[in-house]
Structure formats: structure tokens, C-alpha cells
Amino acid sequence: MIILIAGSSHTGKTLLAQRLLEKYRWPYLSIDHLKMGLIRSGQTALTPEDDRELTVYLWPIVREMVKTAIENKQNLIVEGVYIPHNWREGLGGEYLREIRYLCLAMTRDYIERHRGDILSHGSDIEERLEDDVSWEELIRENEENLRVCRELGERVLVIDEGYEVDFDI
DSSP, X not given: OEEEEEEOTTSSHHHXXXXXXHHHOOOEEEHHHHHHHHHHTTSOOOOTTOHHHHHHHHHHHXXXXXXXXXXXXXXXXXXXXXXXXXXXXXXXXXXXTXXXXXXXXXXXXXXXXXXXXXXXXXXXXXXXXXXXXOHHXXXXXXXXXXXXXXXXXXXXXXXXXXXXXXXXX
């Protein structure tokens, strides 16, 4: 079984992946770690700010890692902002049956009411070296993710009231 956790920055993807690791004892891959390994090793000229280009660059690699895990009958949790909305492309039915997808999205109202909480929880699992949040960009990304996931019929966990992020497979 593969669990894909997508969503914008600060939505709790890494926290949820950590909780699932503790609950199911499955390993998880942070696509951010792969990204930084490729950038720091000089394998790409992309920078951490090249989000769109990084998605195009990283997703085919991660998709093939997911396929390999499925073929080897291994469980894996994958989380990151670099999981595209069209993640199903390139995956046949035999793979899709083994994948559970969840997008985390905060509402505008939640973001506006909980800016301090969002910042204070930014390093719950990983230490963020820099945390320059553009609130309008965060709102725009979350609204777009929510809209597209609903249009595509994808499972989305809407964070509006509290911040109890949980997911059962």
C-alpha cells in the first residue's frame, strides 16, 4: 500500500506522515529530502524556489519509486508539495489499486484566523531554517488545491475549524 499526501506548504503533510509512520510502522519519503539531495549534489540546476519546475522534475522519479515499492509489495508513505494534481498519469490500474491519495487544504478563513498557529507549528516535525510565509500565496495555493481536488474527485481533508489532521487507510 502506498499513501500519497499532497497539499501546500504548512498544511501538515509531514506531521501526518509521521503519525502514519508511528501508527502503521511504514516508512515515509519526504519529497523535500529528495529535492534537496538532488540540488545539493549538483544533479540539477533547479533551486528550492523553482516549485513548478521541481514538480515536473521530481514527480517522474517519485512515481517510479512508488511503482517499484508496489511491485516489491512494500508499504510506503510519500509526502510533499511536488505531487501533481495529475499524479494518476503514468500509473496503470494495477498500481492505482495500491495507492491512497489525500490532499490537505486549509480554508482562507482558517489561514486568516490561525496565522500564529500555522507559524508556531511549522517546525513540529522538521526544523525549518527559514519560514517566510506569503499569506496571500498560501491562501491562493490552498484554494486552488481544494478546487482542483474536488473537480477531480480526489480525497481532500479540509482544514477549517481545528487542526486535527488524521487519515485512515
